[in-house]
Amino acid sequence: MRDDYAWDRTGERDAFVDEMEALLGAFDVQPRVAEGVAIAREVARPRSRSAVRRHAFVIAAAAALVLTLVAIAARGREARVMDRSFGAIEIPMSDPPVSIDPVPPEAAPRLPAIAPLPPLTEERARPRRARVAPLAAAPERDPREVQRENAAKIGQQLRRYGSMLERCVEEGRKKKAYDKGYFWLAFTVTAEGTTTNVHTSASRPYAPDVEACCVAAARTWTFTDTSTIGPEGHEVRLTVRLYE
Amino acid sequence: VAQPRARARRPRPEPSDAELVEAAVAGQREAFGELYVRHARLVNAIVLVRAPAGEARDLVHEVFAAALRQLPTLRDPSAFPPWIAAIARKLAALQRRSARTILPMEDQPVEAPPPEAFAVLDALRRLPEAYRETVALRLVAGMTGPEIAARTGMTPGSVRVNLCRGLKILRASMGGDDDA
Numbered sequence: 001m002r003d004d005y006a007w008d009r010t011g012e013r014d015a016f017v018d019e020m021e022a023l024l025g026a027f028d029v030q031p032r033v034a035e036g037v038a039i040a041r042e043v044a045r046p047r048s049r050s051a052v053r054r055h056a057f058v059i060a061a062a063a064a065l066v067l068t069l070v071a072i073a074a075r076g077r078e079a080r081v082m083d084r085s086f087g088a089i090e091i092p093m094s095d096p097p098v099s100i101d102p103v104p105p106e107a108a109p110r111l112p113a114i115a116p117l118p119p120l121t122e123e124r125a126r127p128r129r130a131r132v133a134p135l136a137a138a139p140e141r142d143p144r145e146v147q148r149e150n151a152a153k154i155g156q157q158l159r160r161y162g163s164m165l166e167r168c169v170e171e172g173r174k175k176k177a178y179d180k181g182y183f184w185l186a187f188t189v190t191a192e193g194t195t196t197n198v199h200t201s202a203s204r205p206y207a208p209d210v211e212a213c214c215v216a217a218a219r220t221w222t223f224t225d226t227s228t229i230g231p232e233g234h235e236v237r238l239t240v241r242l243y244e
Numbered sequence: 245v246a247q248p249r250a251r252a253r254r255p256r257p258e259p260s261d262a263e264l265v266e267a268a269v270a271g272q273r274e275a276f277g278e279l280y281v282r283h284a285r286l287v288n289a290i291v292l293v294r295a296p297a298g299e300a301r302d303l304v305h306e307v308f309a310a311a312l313r314q315l316p317t318l319r320d321p322s323a324f325p326p327w328i329a330a331i332a333r334k335l336a337a338l339q340r341r342s343a344r345t346i347l348p349m350e351d352q353p354v355e356a357p358p359p360e361a362f363a364v365l366d367a368l369r370r371l372p373e374a375y376r377e378t379v380a381l382r383l384v385a386g387m388t389g390p391e392i393a394a395r396t397g398m399t400p401g402s403v404r405v406n407l408c409r410g411l412k413i414l415r416a417s418m419g420g421d422d423d424a
Contacts, residue, residue: 006382006407007389016415017383023364024383026357027297029288029304036280039305040273043312197302212298216356219301 038190041231150234154189157223158238164217165240172210178242181207185214185240188233193223196233207242214240265321268312280308283325285385286395287332293369293380294336297362303339307332326397333377367417375410378403 004011165185172178187198198218200211259267259275261282267275284304291303311328318327357365368380381392389407393400 003404003408006411007404009388016418017411020364020383020414020418021386023358023361024368024380025386026361027288027292027300027365027384028386029284029301031281031284033274033277033281035305036277036284036308037273039280039308040268040276040312043309044271044273196305199299199302215298 034192035194035196038192038196038233042233045232146228147234150189150229151236153225153228154223154234154236157225158221158236161217161221165214165238168210168213168217169240169242171213172207172242175209176207178207181242182239183207183211183242184237185211185218186235186237187218188235189223189226189229190233191226191229191231193226195219195221210240210242260322261324262321265315265318265324269315276308276312279324283328283395284308286325286381286387287328289380289385290329290332290377291336291339292365292384293376294333295339297357297365299339303336304332307335310335323397325395329396364418367414370417371410371413375406375413378406379410379414382407 005014006017183200185198185200187195190196195218198215200215259278261279264275264279264282268279287304287307288300291307292300295303307328311331314331318324368376368383371379377396378392378398381387381396382389387395389403390400392398392407393403396403398406
């Protein structure tokens with residue numbers, strides 16, 4: 001009976017069930033222990049933020065809103081003379097990103113100046129004796145410096161995937177000729193070098209097909225040099241522009 | 245003469261879901277990772293019939309994150325599969341209310357499902373709600389009827405009926421013969 005085949009794969013073979021299983025199996029997942037461990041790590045991370053960080057976020061959000069309004073006004077006046085580079089993908093080197101595209105670089109808020117640190121290569125070249133010295137004595141690196149290093153490394157490795165996003169934009173433009181709009185493609189690079197929490201936001205105008213294509217592409221990306229990325233991962237946000 | 249110990253090494257039995265849940269509550273991340281491996285396909289199939297395909301994977305992660313936060317409240321650790329299935333349904337329904345439709349691309353990146361798969365998924369989503377999830381667990385996650393019953397907490401009889409009727413409707417909607 002064909003019912004038996006659907007029930008427990010016994011009895012007469014049902015070609016329809018096999019065909020549907022083959023097609024829908026494409027949506028199945030192949031879970032790995034590391035992914036579950038990464039989720040557990042993410043959940044274990046303290047969620048409460050200090051008052052300073054909360055305020056910093058509010059300030060950054062307010063600044064972003066103002067800059068967006070300024071950018072909208074500026075674009076209305078200068079639409080005709082906009083840069084015509086196609087499907088530009090901008091990789092922000094700061095994290096968390098504080099500017100919204102398109103914002104002239106000079107208008108973007110600047111991070112506070114950071115005192116120059118000794119070159120990283122020298123520090124690495126020294127023989128490691130940290131196991132003997134007490135951990136507390138080890139010089140702590142400025143987290144912002146680590147963030148910048150992570151961003152630079154990821155940015156470097158991202159360049160090989162830029163063509164995938166450009167292809168998504170090109171395909172989207174075959175269906176609809178966008179004359180404006182961009183969206184953010186955001187994700188977290190895990191310490192294992194995979195991407196997680198891939199999503200888009202700030203779409204204007206709405207381009208679901210392009211966003212879906214970019215999200216699917218970003219999920220396949222892997223990063224080999226993740227030595228400085230901590231267990232909390234590194235958040236990345238790319239700006240994908242839809243118009244010519 | 246001392247007799248050499250010749251104890252045959254037995255493979256360690258697989259830990260049960262209940263043991264893994266207890267270990268995960270105690271903070272063992274690897275135990276939670278093992279629970280994820282065992283049940284992510286179940287959760288994926290459940291959210292797939294309720295939320296956009298492009299967001300299913302992220303939603304699976306959200307479901308497991310929510311489950312881990314609530315894990316200490318799970319009274320019967322052996323009931324983890326139906327419990328996380330219920331969380332998946334709830335979160336997927338919430339997601340659907342605010343979800344955007346993600347359309348299939350004609351030219352998808354590597355490993356993306358083919359366009360015909362999206363057509364079948366669309367037909368699957370149009371099945372009556374009672375049958376939709378059971379058929380998805382069978383066709384997406386590849387579970388057999390008895391496995392579906394064990395994981396979801398439904399009776400085997402209900403699963404069998406849902407599979408039979410759901411497949412019949414799906415067969416008809418896909419243009420196949422429906423005389424089972």
